[in-house]
Amino acid sequence: MKHHYVPQCYLRQFANKKGRAFQVSVFDREEQRSFKNNVKDVACQNYFNRIHLDGMDPNALESAMSEFESGLAEALVRINEARNLENEDDKAYLLTLIGLAALRNPNMRENIKGIVDGLGRMHVAARLQSQATYDASIAEAKAEGALPDDYDVTYEEMREAFDEGDFKIELDNNALISLEFQMLDHSIPLLHKRGWHLLRAPEGSGGFITSDRPFYLMWEDPAMRDGPLAPGLAMMGTDIYFPISPTLAVVGAFNVGNTVEDACEQTVAVCNSTMPDGADRQVYSPDHKFKYARTRAEEPRTGNQLISDKRFLRKP
Incomplete structure (x- = not known):
């Protein structure tokens, strides 16, 4: 039985509906190809949530996760419609999703x-x-x-x-x-x-993308990102990046307030580079129209170039 470690309700934010199915464009570094797939069949593993305790249903945790995801699905819809994080209950759902993505x-x-x-x-x-x-x-x-x-x-x-x-x-x-x-x-x-800075992609842009590991933790100082010290969740001077949908993403940091930014396409492209870098295997997007760049000085590349990008094909 397939159990999702990235919730389907989250993946649907980056999918196109085809009949009753939700399909994403998948960029797979191991297979070195891109293809369309149902969100039911990505970011999942057989029996990932299966437990074995006397007197307990082995699928009890999977059922509990499904209940959480029902509330999460509604929260994500409201966040995308409001384009802000002012609803504290919805924000709590989002932060729980970020925590789950980091650890599970x-x-x-x-x-x-x-x-x-x-x-x-x-x-x-x-x-x-x-x-x-x-x-x-x-x-x-x-x-x-x-x-x-x-x-x-x-x-x-x-x-x-x-x-x-x-x-x-x-x-x-x-x-x-x-x-x-x-x-x-x-x-x-x-x-x-942490304070959470909400990024809103410009209308008509390729938007934000996600992956099979959408949680991305990095040093705020770019000079430290290639150094020997790994960032930690409790460390000052670190940023968490997490895409919510093609139109929204958040950056969380200590000692900052909750803010909103209407991001330019260049900012979106730089944010998108974190997903290929941090993915275990696959990147997901509604289509190939997105752009990504490691730095603002780099010429942005398009989704069509990702599967031939040696930086993506190299296992992190």
């Missing part, structure tokens, strides 16, 4: 697995310092129910497996989803502390 996607899950694997190996190494340390840790884990009573891997067997790298540390979907929502609980207040 396949690439982030792989990053979390990598971090847990590294920490887990350090933890195992500490427990293997001696036979006594290992035996004590096993006894403690059994007492806490973390290991079954019949666990019988010896110190020598574990030591040999560790030295040869012949083991894996894995997180199941339950653990990953739990971590994601714990991080979301910490992230939402940080998003509300």
